[in-house]
Amino acid sequence: MSIKLNIPFKLFADCIPVKGANRGVLCDLQRSNIEFIPNSLCDLLHKYDGYEISSILRDHTKNDHETIIEYFDFLYANDFIFFTKTPNLFPPIKMEYKTAFEITNAIIDFNKSSYDFKKVFSELEKVSCKHIQLRFFSKIQSNELASIINLLNRKSSIIQNIKIFIPYNLQNTKNNLEKLLKKNGRISNIIIYNAPKTEVYNIKYQGKLLYTIKNIIDERSCGIINANNFVINSNNFIESKKYNSCLNGKISIDALGYIKNCPSISEHYGNIQNNTLKDALSHKDFKKYWNITKDEIDICKDCEFRYICTDCRAYRENPKDEFSKPLKCGYNPYTNEWSEWSTNPLKHETIKYYNLILD
Amino acid sequence: MNEVVIISERLDKSTDLVIEWLTTFGCNVQRINYEDANDYHVSFFVENGFVQLESKITEKIVLISNMTVVWHRRGYIPFRPKSYRKTHHIMIEGFLENDIGNAIKGIDLILQHTAKYYIGSWFKEKETYKILNLHLAKKAGFKIPKTIVTNCKTELQAFKDEYENIISKGLDRMILFTTNEFSAGKGTFMVTQEMIDTLPSHFEPTLFQNCIYKLYEVRIFIFDTHLFSMAIFSYPFEGKTRVDVREDIKERPNRCIPYILPKTIDEQIRKFMKFVDMKTGSIDLIVGTDQEYYFLEVNPMGQFDWVSGLCNYNIEYTIANLLTQKCYE
Numbered sequence: 001m002s003i004k005l006n007i008p009f010k011l012f013a014d015c016i017p018v019k020g021a022n023r024g025v026l027c028d029l030q031r032s033n034i035e036f037i038p039n040s041l042c043d044l045l046h047k048y049d050g051y052e053i054s055s056i057l058r059d060h061t062k063n064d065h066e067t068i069i070e071y072f073d074f075l076y077a078n079d080f081i082f083f084t085k086t087p088n089l090f091p092p093i094k095m096e097y098k099t100a101f102e103i104t105n106a107i108i109d110f111n112k113s114s115y116d117f118k119k120v121f122s123e124l125e126k127v128s129c130k131h132i133q134l135r136f137f138s139k140i141q142s143n144e145l146a147s148i149i150n151l152l153n154r155k156s157s158i159i160q161n162i163k164i165f166i167p168y169n170l171q172n173t174k175n176n177l178e179k180l181l182k183k184n185g186r187i188s189n190i191i192i193y194n195a196p197k198t199e200v201y202n203i204k205y206q207g208k209l210l211y212t213i214k215n216i217i218d219e220r221s222c223g224i225i226n227a228n229n230f231v232i233n234s235n236n237f238i239e240s241k242k243y244n245s246c247l248n249g250k251i252s253i254d255a256l257g258y259i260k261n262c263p264s265i266s267e268h269y270g271n272i273q274n275n276t277l278k279d280a281l282s283h284k285d286f287k288k289y290w291n292i293t294k295d296e297i298d299i300c301k302d303c304e305f306r307y308i309c310t311d312c313r314a315y316r317e318n319p320k321d322e323f324s325k326p327l328k329c330g331y332n333p334y335t336n337e338w339s340e341w342s343t344n345p346l347k348h349e350t351i352k353y354y355n356l357i358l359d
Numbered sequence: 360m361n362e363v364v365i366i367s368e369r370l371d372k373s374t375d376l377v378i379e380w381l382t383t384f385g386c387n388v389q390r391i392n393y394e395d396a397n398d399y400h401v402s403f404f405v406e407n408g409f410v411q412l413e414s415k416i417t418e419k420i421v422l423i424s425n426m427t428v429v430w431h432r433r434g435y436i437p438f439r440p441k442s443y444r445k446t447h448h449i450m451i452e453g454f455l456e457n458d459i460g461n462a463i464k465g466i467d468l469i470l471q472h473t474a475k476y477y478i479g480s481w482f483k484e485k486e487t488y489k490i491l492n493l494h495l496a497k498k499a500g501f502k503i504p505k506t507i508v509t510n511c512k513t514e515l516q517a518f519k520d521e522y523e524n525i526i527s528k529g530l531d532r533m534i535l536f537t538t539n540e541f542s543a544g545k546g547t548f549m550v551t552q553e554m555i556d557t558l559p560s561h562f563e564p565t566l567f568q569n570c571i572y573k574l575y576e577v578r579i580f581i582f583d584t585h586l587f588s589m590a591i592f593s594y595p596f597e598g599k600t601r602v603d604v605r606e607d608i609k610e611r612p613n614r615c616i617p618y619i620l621p622k623t624i625d626e627q628i629r630k631f632m633k634f635v636d637m638k639t640g641s642i643d644l645i646v647g648t649d650q651e652y653y654f655l656e657v658n659p660m661g662q663f664d665w666v667s668g669l670c671n672y673n674i675e676y677t678i679a680n681l682l683t684q685k686c687y688e
Contacts, residue, residue: 012614013616014614014615030614031612079594082592084574086650089618089620090618090619093617093670100380100383100676128379
């Protein structure tokens with residue numbers, strides 16, 4: 001089937017073009033995919049969505065016609081557009097982000113820590129947190145882990161999803177970890193880092209065991225911006241347009257028990273030993289990063305990946321500027337090149353400033 | 360009073376999400392899952408039309424009265440203790456199933472009037488008739504596919520000769536057979552000449568419709584005065600998913616996007632819902648290559664979480680908001 005010049009075309013509402021400094025991307029939110037497109041095509045789509053292709057041709061010189069037709073052949077062949085005589089019946093997806101509870105996710109760090117897990121979990125219940133990450137920086141035996149997970153087994157708990165990071169440890173056999181997964185239906189992943197090789201085991205109906213050769217030293221290992229971490233779906237896209245894609249709705253407890261927005265950020269709002277999460281959350285500064293969107297961050301605001309990317313406010317290129325680009329991002333939206341951030345000589349001073357440990 | 364009772368099933372995600380919003384709005388929510396029949400002593404007081412459920416575990420009493428706002432999402436009031444099910448002779452079992460079902464449907468009908476607000480109905484879910492709905496949809500102004508129910512081969516052949524491409528589906532629900540050994544089912548399927556040739560002249564009554572050539576399908580979720588519409592484009596346009604959009608294909612999944620119903624269609628939907636006396640449900644329409652809207656069917660207790668998620672409609676928020684308003688009315 002070929003494109004129709006005299007019937008209006010519509011972009012499917014779940015396919016959203018995003019312009020960058022040098023090129024654009026078409027974010028396909030239902031199929032979790034991106035296609036690179038020229039910025040000139042982004043402009044055409046913004047201007048002519050809902051009109052006939054013939055009207056674009058009319059507005060452009062003959063020289064451009066072949067390119068324009070090529071663009072639309074590509075869009076049609078890849079299911080990004082359709083033709084309709086009633087384009088006004090197809091509205092865009094509303095960019096409205098709503099969650100019932102302020103807190104949507106939590107990171108809980110553990111490094112031979114002495115705080116009380118029971119209290120942590122009951123506090124998480126009180127702020128209705130549904131997704132949690134437990135990150136262990138020190139070695140932990142599977143039986144110790146089992147007793148912690150047991151605390152999360154309450155039937156009526158609001159917690160829906162638990163992700164666990166543990167260092168590789170010969171004594172924790174695959175069998176033992178599988179048993180852990182089965183112990184609690186809420187655990188979706190156990191990530192075993194610093195493993196001898198990278199392997200994934202899908203345990204049917206239970207979750208995943210992920211072995212990775214990557215290492216995590218502590219909270220300073222976080223914040224790396226990488227195309228593998230892009231999240232291409234409407235929920236993340238819409239949240240990124242309105243809020244910070246990492247810190248919005250997040251609450252954390254660092255390895256020393258300090259209550260923070262993110263464990264990697266130095267500002268804390270009391271300690272879990274004697275403060276509540278609710279009190280921390282009500283502190284006037286707790287949410288200070290929540291509304292910083294990629295559209296406001298230097299360089300990111302020119303990047304075509306800004307609504308599918310993660311963010312990091314803990315480690316910034318310029319530590320004194322809250323709107324500075326994430327330090328651990330090696331992407332240059334002006335040249336479209338990825339390079340290794342950690343070896344960039346311009347970043348060395350800042351790496352030292354944050355006292356980061358590099359692999 | 361700000362108590363909302365939700366009759367549902369254990370694993371219904373939409374119920375969970377609505378409850379989250381209701382609690383943030385300060386409502387006191389009582390969720391009753393139909394699977395938990397063993398946990399309740401249930402009594403129905405016919406005179407005033409109230410239902411009392413007493414939890415055997417917590418001894419807490421849930422009363423559905425003229426003070427209660429009820430969302431009947433899935434399932435039914437857990438009246439029949441599970442422990443008795445399937446312990447009787449098949450003949451007695453059949454009698455009880457029907458007899459108790461009769462009471463549950465009766466209660467459903469009464470509560471629609473006695474509760475402060477009641478939306479959703481198991482009665483409607485059970486007593487829904489595809490052919491009646493098609494008939495009423497036509498009355499409401501919709502086009503409908505040419506439809507016959509017949510047991511006669513010559514009639515079927517004449518139908519096939521007239522419309523060429525015809526389809527069939529279950530009269531009540533999807534065709535599905537399961538035993539311990541196997542499971543086989545079919546949604547909507549094309550009826551070929553070979554199929555007709557194998558039929559005897561007199562066969563089991565079956566529904567046939569002419570195949571509508573579609574631009575896209577429209578799914579509309581209705582909740583009280585709110586309508587949420589979504590267009591479904593199935594790929595490839597010519598081929599597998601044309602007949603039944605549920606047969607989605609992995610490499611080229613359906614596109615589901617927000618849709619605005621033309622005013623006349625919006626009005627026809629509301630008219631139809633009045634005819635069938637339903638406050639909530641999901642309607643499937645086809646927009647044909649002739650640009651006409653064809654009514655396919657209505658699903659009284661259908662899923663809407665996919666409509667809500669794919670179109671970012673926040674339907675759960677709207678439902679919770681409406682139920683909260685009804686509490687304070």
